[in-house]
Amino acid sequence: MFRNYLKIAVRNLWKHKLFSLINVFGLASGLTVCLLAIAHIRGAFTYDTFHPNRDRTYRILTDVVSRTNDTHPYATSPMPLAEVLKRDYPFVAAATRAVRTYGDVSGNGRVLSLLTFAVDPDFFQLFSYPLAEGRPATEPGTAVLTRQTAERFFGTANPIGKTLQQGDNGPMLITGVLAESPAPSHLRFDILISLATSAQAKLPGVFYDWREYHNGYTYVLLKPGTRPEQLEHVLPSLARRVTRGLAFAHEKGYSFRTQALTSLSPSRQDLMFTTYEPQIGGLLAELGIGLITLLMAGFNYINLTLARSLGRAREVGIRKVAGALRWQVQAQFMAESVVVALLALGLAVVMLELVRPMAFVQQWMLGSMTWDAPLWAMCFGFSIVAGLLAGLVPARILSGFEPAQVLRSQTGLRVLRGLSLRKSLIVAQFAISLVAMITLLTLMRQMNYMATADYGFRRANVLTLPLADLPADRLAPQIEQLAGVESVGATSALFGSHGDTRMARRQRNAPDSTPAFTFAVGRQFLQTLHLNLIAGTDPFSSAADSSGHRIVINEEAVRKLRLGSPSEAIGQTIWFDGAELQVAGVVADFRFTSFAWAIMPLVLRQQPGQFRYLNIAVAEGATDNVRAEVARIWKGLKPYDPFAGMWYDNHLRERHTHTDDTDFMGLLVGLAFSIACLGLLGMVTYSTQTRTKEVGIRKVMGAEVGQIVWLLSKGFVWLLLLAAAIALPLGFLAGYAILFHFAYHVSIGLETLGACFGVLLLLGSITISFQTYRAALADPVKSIQTD
Incomplete structure (x- = not known):
């Protein structure tokens, strides 16, 4: 019996190649994401298993x-x-x-x-x-x-x-x-x-x-x-x-x-x-994304199976008249879904190999995960279960038709005020895809904002150079002599990163401590990065004063340490990093670390032993020459080490533009829209096939191609608009859920929602018009003769 079910299932899938291809690709896309999540979840339970005690x-x-x-x-x-x-x-x-x-x-x-x-x-x-x-x-x-x-x-x-x-x-x-x-x-x-x-x-x-x-x-x-x-x-x-x-x-x-x-x-x-260690919330989120993708593919399977319900209903009626029981009819449909799931698993394995080299997949989802027999058994079992669940709804619905009724006509399936189940699934698919797109675009805009925003210090035409083991006072004087170099300032770390923190107190044993970021900086550092000194003097202007006893702090440090106004803070002392330090200057607040945090207290000290970078301010128009000359000086001192100089602008872009993460998220959004568009294509194809004679008669009566296209398309366009009405507010909330974690962030306005809505209409329109335009151009004589 099972052999017959399998044989009929394969024949059915081969007969309807387009629908089968859409179902296999959709399920494979969902399975790819789910299998990655399963591998990561299983790997989370293997942490630290090699310790004997x-x-x-x-x-x-x-x-x-x-x-x-x-x-x-x-x-x-x-x-x-x-x-x-x-x-x-x-x-x-x-x-x-x-x-x-x-x-x-x-x-x-x-x-x-x-x-x-x-x-x-x-x-x-x-x-x-x-x-x-x-x-x-x-x-x-x-x-x-x-x-x-x-x-x-x-x-x-x-x-x-x-x-x-x-x-x-x-x-x-x-x-x-x-x-x-x-x-x-x-x-x-x-x-x-x-x-x-x-x-x-x-x-x-x-x-x-x-x-x-x-x-x-x-x-x-x-x-x-x-x-x-x-x-x-x-x-x-x-x-x-x-x-x-x-x-x-x-x-x-x-x-x-x-x-x-x-x-x-x-x-x-x-x-x-x-x-x-992996967080359970993150693992569940990964699995949820995979299940949503798989659910969309399941929607396609249900959608396309029910779209062919007229032909399948007559098949069911004939089977039942011939003596088949309902469970036998259900088994036939379930066998088809299992075959589709197994084909999708094979395609998912190929897709896994294609996405495996992606940095995000390697670092966060696969890592050192071993794809052993138990893991593959889990994936195989999951695929079978997914296929059975995808085929359960159409199997239950189609096997329940009464022979006398379905051999005469076909009744529609309704869920809400005439909105068919098939149409509601299309709306759900595009709504999910649009929410994902809005979320991705919001994240990309936030990353671009962090990479290009005004941090409050000079970032244009500033060359950053790692010192390796070279002393700053050996390299800086040679660079300062170059034409086009305005100033050179040494530092322990570059702004825009997380930085280093220590506890600062008004007095050594005072309980009112506050964390403060600290950077070791050298002579000319303030003028190199155009930091605004609003009170006091620059203690780093003299290379002789390298004790680090006199410091520069920002306005936020003045407030947190309750030093009064910036001018009143000058000359006062604080206890920081095991030493009593005197405030010599106060700079205006600027963003020196991640945008996830509000501006924190900052302490700048002159500590030559901690210098790791040179910041080189270059005049406009001299960037290429200065970089070449600095590279020449570097090669003269370190002939076997590569020159690693980078412009501050590029450093901030690389720091905050996580292309690996956004590429993977873009892949997920692309898969979601692909599944939705393929499902829509299948529905449009079936709809135009069932209205072939109608199209022929309308063309004979004088209808133009544009009128025919709109007649066939308008119902699906309304579905896209309904999906947008549902997804736009949900996407707005999802985007702000991400932006909530940043102290400084972009806003979600018409530029985000409008762009995503435009992409939705564009993809949907291309998908719809591809088939409807072909149908509208068909020869009306042949259309009317079609059985």
């Missing part, structure tokens, strides 16, 4: 209670916690801390921006990140690095025994090279640095202050046989004990709780300062 390992979370009694969960915890747990509780076998460190890493004549963590010796006992060679970094002043990082610094040479430098923390001796992890991990790093006692002493506010709960992560390994409830039970009393008598600036207090390493990924709670 993962069932006894826990991360300590901090629940911070604000002044308004709101609770904010943090993935981080105070740095003294690990030592107290290991010292005071005998059921704790080991405890370790992982602290994110910042600053470029230099070594072997190269300076790289890397992801670095400082860890305790117990870290290598709790976690089993494999070593390719060497030993763990357990002694003070040592580090281990990944194979990729070792190659970036030292090429094919053996890195063990060589040193690296990060900031002023002293040289780090490389003791080992990490191998590729057998599974993904919630911690990502390029270098692991030993958390030495000497390094801790430099930052007492971080390592010994129980009020600092957001600087690092604490992990605990319980002894064998210890129930996790024992640790959970002691944490509330421990939190009360360590916070007793502490004065918090913005919080009432906090409490601790555990998070098992086995349940860490996917993350089921939105944590502050979280690590790199």
Whole structure:
């Protein structure tokens, strides 16, 4: 019986090639997105599975209670916690801390921006990140690095025994090279640095202050046989004990709780300062996008199957008269849908191979995911289920026709006031596609705004040059002598990035601290970037004053530190980064970091040891000559290193124009519109075929081609307008849901909604007119003779 069902299904699909092609392509598009999401979701449950003691390992979370009694969960915890747990509780076998460190890493004549963590010796006992060679970094002043990082610094040479430098923390001796992890991990790093006692002493506010709960992560390994409830039970009393008598600036207090390493990924709670485990919300969003795409393809299948309901209804009637039961008729239709699903799965595999090289797919969805037999079995099963669900509705409807009724005529399927089910599905398809397009265009406009907006500092004709290991005072004087160079200013980082933050206070032990961004800057920096000094003087104008004691802050820092007016702030001191600094100048507020944040306090210091870039202001018309001359000077000093100079404009564009992400989103929108247009094409094709004689008679009676086209098209045009009426307000809300996360953002107006509406009408009109114009040009004699 099943063989007969399969044979008839294949014949039916071959007979109606256009409809079959539309169904297969639509389902394949939806399956492609769904399979990517399934692979990512399955991969989320494999995080950290290679650690042998993962069932006894826990991360300590901090629940911070604000002044308004709101609770904010943090993935981080105070740095003294690990030592107290290991010292005071005998059921704790080991405890370790992982602290994110910042600053470029230099070594072997190269300076790289890397992801670095400082860890305790117990870290290598709790976690089993494999070593390719060497030993763990357990002694003070040592580090281990990944194979990729070792190659970036030292090429094919053996890195063990060589040193690296990060900031002023002293040289780090490389003791080992990490191998590729057998599974993904919630911690990502390029270098692991030993958390030495000497390094801790430099930052007492971080390592010994129980009020600092957001600087690092604490992990605990319980002894064998210890129930996790024992640790959970002691944490509330421990939190009360360590916070007793502490004065918090913005919080009432906090409490601790555990998070098992086995349940860490996917993350089921939105944590502050979280690590790199996938979030359940993001995974569900990915799956939702795939299901919506698949649902649209399912709409096509239902639509086109029901569009041919007249012929299929007579088929059903004949089958039933011949003695077929309803479940047998349903099985026939379900067999057809399964065949379509299997063909779509094959096409989806091809489409997966086409999108696999995309950076977004590699980084966020596939990564190191292994396409093994269980994963393929899941995809195969999902495809079969999708096919059965797509065929369920038409199978139920068509198998329910009464033989006597369908052999005489065909009744329409109605859902709302004469709006047929087929038409409502077309409206839904185009509405979903239009909402997706509005969302994508809003995101692209926001990215373009961040890339081209006025940041408040000079970005035109400014050449940025990474220094590598060259001292700024060696390179800058040579560049300043070039014709067309207006000024040269050194800095530790480029504006427009996230920057580096430290805590600033009015006094050393004052509770009213505020985070402040900090940049090390050199002589002529303010005039190079045209920063507006509204009070005080420029302390960086003299190269001799390099102590960093005199600083420049912005207006927001004056407000947050309550220093009065900008002129009143001059001469006052603040406690910042472990030192007491004097305010020498105040610059007007400008946007120096991500547009996701409002303007934050800013501290500019003269610290030559942290200079990593030169900003070179170039006169108009001299850009090409200056860049060539700077490249010549660079090659003379660093003949084996490539010249990496970049214009500030280009840096900001690359920083904020995420083309990989928008390309993938554009692919999804393109698939959605393709599915919708193909479904509409199928419906128009069927509609014109059923009205062939009508068209012929109208042409014989003198109707013009334009009148015929409008007659055949107007019903579908109204469907497009209805889809737009539904989608435009929904797309407006979806766009603002994205813009809500940015402190500075574009608006959604007629330029966005109108452009998307125009694309909808254009694609829809082309799809409709393609078939209706052909029908209108047909020979009326042949049309009237058509059976």
